[in-house]
Amino acid sequence: MSNAPGESGPPNPTNPTIPGPKIDGIEITQGIQYYKSDMHLTDPSDQKNDNSVMLVASKPAWVRVYVSDFSGSGGITVTGELIVERNSQIPPIWKRVDDVMGPLPSETISVSSVFDYATVRSDISSTLNFIIPQRYLSYNLRLRANIWQVDGGNKNNPDATYSSPLFFVMLRQTLRLRGIMISYSGIDPNSGPPPTTMNLDAPTTEDLQTTAAWTLTANPVQSQGSFSSAGTMDWSTPLTGIATAPGGCSTEWINLTAAVAQVKTNDGNRTDVIYFGLLPIGTPIQNVGGCALNGVSIGLNRDQVTMAHEIGHAAGLQHAPCNVPGDTNYPAYEPYDVKDTPNASLGEYGLDINNGNIHLPSAKDYMGYCFPQEWISLYHQKKLTDNKNFGREQLELSVSPIPGLPDPFVWPEYFQDPSSEEPNPGDIKIKPQNIISIIGIYNKNGQIEIQSIMRIFTLPKITGAVETSFEARLLGSKEEILSKGPLMRLETFGHECDCEKEKNSKNSEGPFAFQVIMPDVESGNSLNIVDTLTGNDGGQIVNEIWTRSATKSPPKIGSFSVEVSRDKGLAKWEGEFSSPYGIKFSLQFSKDKGRSWNSLAVELEKNEHQFNINEIPVGDLVFRLLVHDGFLTSYKDTQTVIPKHPPIISILNPNDSQKLISGRPMRLYAIINTATTPNLKTINFHIWQIDGRQVGDGGEGLTNDPLETWVAAPGTGDHECTLIIGYEDGKSIVTSKFTTIDYNR
Template structure:
């Protein structure tokens, strides 16, 4: 993980004056809201807006997703629109010839699959064409999570709110034309579930335990909720986990505590859709630990969504947002995301579409309601500052969340089989950049792991082959080395010869400890 990260770029705050009106399938208001003589609805704008056109409509739930461009529906979206997640809808307008600056009233109607409508209204002074960089140049509609449902349709209309410069004889400006509605293209996703494991660090005799108060858990949740395309984020804390092995700034000990979290997750019989995240404080402050640079987190790169046994990561657990940023990055690796090409990260995603690991399109924090410029923001999977999430990473995270939620029933047995009973016996070995094994844990899995497949020979004390099987290798994100998962061998063995690794792994000492 990078050494430090600047705070979110606070570029522009969208000042929404959105009125929200809910109506039933017959158009009758539901509940309160609004004013005037139209059954509780605000009075309709006086005349249609003239000499302006709708050039673009975009949804912001984390990243900008255009849904209408140049008067037509955008068929190939750059990122998903997420069901059950709050968001901002921006309507971009462009004055035509003869336009005189004035105020525009906009109405966004969202109709659920059940026929119930929600109406959102905003008024805005318009003097020039809308732009991404000027929040007040667009009509902005702040939508709650329940407005984004699968099957929802929408329409937008613009009218004069009584100011000068508009001609009442002009036809209404509306998308789509007439009385039609367009499909918003909302897709279902799931909940991101994280169990934070506070590691009681006793390698120096201090017994330091990181902060897992409600306030710090709230920081973790808020950070993940802003970046991940989930309907919700659940962050809970487990009881402290004792640890006596040194963890140092150069990365020593990180692999061993990561392997311990993999094993702990199995012993806890965690559900298949739950991510474990171990946090620790090896020194009294982040500054003292990282004063000459440091590794701040570690995770295996889990390429397959059904590989639930490896849903574990670790990172520094100092108070504040820095540790939360590390968590978002490391859990990204557990979601199968490689590094973005920024800041000298190793193992970068060669398919990443934006030069320098930038975010590619405008970002938007649904909680702080702040924008992030694509020219200054960098992807959270890189090593640079001013991080947010690119539309590319956002879409990939969405795919993984959907897959984890979707396969949950199919691999439900794996969750219980990871306990001490049931399933087939496996053993994990961590190894460093020189191929030297550093720790070992046991696993019981209902399904074969999905890491990179390699052949493994089990060798006896004399060096002869006493068994052969398929191994699965998971490379680390920030350190050389990784984790190899092998089936337990019937015959005793002293070392492993794994194809693709440069040396034979002498594991006899590690096996003797278990």
């Protein structure tokens, strides 16, 4: 589960009597790593063994070989090799990995007779660098580095050899991201008068994947994420209001919380994914830059660092203490911080595996609010390792390939209770059931504003919520309680909140969004919400603050159909729909005959809805129309075959508007998402091009593996990266743009 302990140890020269270049040690890193930490961290409690940051499976690693010149002459030019051996079974059979890349960016380095720790660690040109591809980062690894002088040296008789301890790479973590795709159709507050209307389309799963590039790179997760859509929702109000309390959210953000809660409920309230609401570029946002909403992270399309920040919250991270109240356990890394005064420092040297860029220990963690939010710290790296929110899996030694990712459109046998801290679910199992969901706003005047009442098959748990003193009840004809459930305050945290303090608060002062989930046992005669108070005599006083009578009869659905034309689907329905509380429609689909239900759309008011079939799986699907009349829900199913369509492909590096250093290593990195095309298991070929010139031919491959290779970044200027992928039914071409600059700039 963890890397082998121990210091790097002394070099092991082949000819110890002859002064010359020596290997001081190696560093193997996927983002941040300890290496001779006692040479820069002054607090002994911060110092750790070399390479003691745990590696995760299926993510590439850089190996830096540190070389010194014991002869004192200086100016020696050396090169070298890295031999990587891997074992995946018992009894062990070690096999050499043939396609380790390096040395990069240059095949040689000039070794100085004067060793300066900070200079060497902060510049990859000072070390011999090798890259182990993600497909070999698993199970047991052992490394051996050999170096020899360019002038007069001999690869077969190296000047120095260094053998590493064993590395046990047995933890695989996966970013499982479920996108809530939000369109915006509302006023532009910066236009007019009179203000104009903006119509911004909802982002797509491809956008979700591209926006997650930085999260996949910086965090301890495998390179291949699981991405899927929880459908779309419309939004029409600018997010420009003032926070209702210091560090809080505006009324507009709180209303968005209630809307997002409906999507989650329609999607099963799943606990095996991280929900992320993706707003289109250009959505009006002012005053409150963003909020954490009801266990749903939210941000703008292509805002990669903000996504990482919000996903960090979803994975249990608090803010790093820098210009914002933060985690009280975050350490002060001396000498980069004043003693006992943490300031969001990284604590060690970070390395971006996409390009070799070094992040200094004094740089700031992305969970703080000192800018730039540069990288992940030692502290947060540890907290995100073996993290239940990242689909953690402990690998077992086996000759069989590592299993692929589960189908995001099929529910697992059971879900883990989100309130449980157990590393393994064991007997802590929850399953979907028929429930009544009540979603609304408790306003600042103490009044209830109902947004949605649904009867639906979903998980009976609400993540990211705090129980209040209020309770909702379903009453029978004799006012007897048929079912009940607590009113849960849906968490909304502004970026400058003291989040941990707020999470522990039972405060029921408005405004806040809320949700009630209670068993759906029968139709009932009325619903109410009560507040139970304690009287002066110690007795309970039940105060009813909201009530609603049953509608006369459930909605009657006449016809429901789903038709497909090219890349669009059209759902249409007719029936007898009337209610004093208004009628709302929602859509779901299932690929396993009704066992798992996936959200397609919510809060619909018209009798039809068009959707993009590329966002849902191919094959036989069951579609469900749900009609909510504010008290009862009716539904009707229909079956439709979704025809074949291309997989969802994203180039994650280089990505749009990125600036890279000319001549430095550049990772060409893409993922093929076949969740919507599950029968596509292999590709026939893939070709990388830079500015129309072929730079990499990966040949055949499995679709559940990311596509990656490293090349030298081209000369300074603007460039286009193209990926061409061929498969059984055709080919796909995707592109991204990037810019290279000179190192001295």
